[in-house]
Amino acid sequence: MGDAVKVVNISKKYKGVVALDHVSLTIKKNSIFGLLGSNGAGKSTLLHIIIGLLNPNEGDVYVLDEKINKGFSKNLKNKVAIVPQKLSLYEELTIFENLYFFAKSYGLPRKEVLEKIEGLKNILRLGDLHRKVKNLSGGYQRRTSLAVGLIGSPEILILDEATVGIDLETKKIINELLLSLKEHMTVITTTHSLEEAEAICDYVYFLHKGKKVLEGTLQDIIKKYSAENSGDIHIVFKDEEAAKKIFDLFGETKILRMEGNKLYLVFFSGQYSANVLTNFLNKIKGYEKDIVDISIHKPNLEEIMLQLIKSD
Template structure:
């Protein structure tokens, strides 16, 4: 569904809050019809990026274009093209659902005759029938989130930016909102942020993993699994008599192995090594032969497919290799 038309172009965007770099020189592009999942731990810079793209805040340096319009030169034009659901869906709680949607429709400059149809459309899409007369303060979290989505879509925007759209919802509500996003995403460009991996796999056709203000991975969930993922081997050796010097090189020499993590110091006389290889091949036999050839003692050997969750954990935690090694 994605065409080559670029709906969002981000170039070298940096945002500093005092000494802290919330965003550190990030660049990416989103094509029309793409659903981009923005993945990262809390504080990684997801919300900051979204606030910049919706022109709520300005970047410290760098530039961005939304629907071909520069965010600093034409902020009001950008806002007209974009529908935005801020984090935790802030709404005027003293208003009724219908009043809120009418207010937003008015600010969105939808002409009076069109307003009714626009409101009816989002009420239908977001499943708000029967709720229109309710005061927003009396709604459950799930319905508030739907009102937030409805107000973001009232002007039928070609770009939707959703900051943690399923945050705080129960599993049924999450499933419904995901379904909603998937159907919305058929015709529109969507950026959604989340720290739930399942969400990205369910709704997004491209994933951007962001950590400490930097993009650490970019691709479709499948691509990420095959390039950053693949197979993982947990090898446990008794600490070699001849020291640990040659261990890493020995395993790296095996065809199909991309990466070897050897801990600095052995634990209780054993060495927990993580070997990463291609998804398709299985090098357990080669590892075994290498161990025998070097006269080491093997205590354990296991192979696992690495899924998106493990990739995410590995890319967004610094001490990942040690932690993963322990979680066998």
């Protein structure tokens, strides 16, 4: 069994500006792959190269073991579906009409189309299919867009910032669906939301200014950066006044910040952090009765990425 996608050393320039700089990656089949990065990092360019809408200046791309050369073949178009960031639906048509139209574009027979529409209606809880898309809420529009992406039963589903700005219920439904789909298809998602990536991705690839900054499974990355770096101590006081009393003992400092009745103390590995922590513990002596809870919080993906971007 080959890889879903293999990108070998590709570069892309737009009017002299490097959008991608010798990027290589491999996406395993039946996984959820997160392509991460801030705006302008090169995610969309990479995605458009993968789906054959853009040609790289150098390097090769293989999708389902087929080399991409000037666009997708009809075979690949049958196997790869994209859910764009923009809604990309016929808003004057109903949910059913949109699903039917795109299903027919895959050449599916009517009976199968109707079965699939019924299945997706239930999975994505689309409700009344005869509502016009323009009259739907943002959440339902997103669900419909995802349903359109799934109607052709693709082997690879690409989500290009497809869950931006949706409500929690929709996000939950979509995440559950994607996790369940992993057995049958490969999902590639680009997102700003690292929280979302943490929730569903098996493997993440972090781009910054057209270059790879980081890649690996979530567990490996968090483990690696937690050990090497730092964490927060979260101290919850009984009220804001008590928290402020302790906060004032330190004056202006970057390692301690206050939010309501909570104090956050950042620590790093090494002698400096040990001293800070010892000092802090000494100072709060006598105020134990004001403290409700103390917890240690390890860095999440977002914090790790922010650190990496800053260090860059």
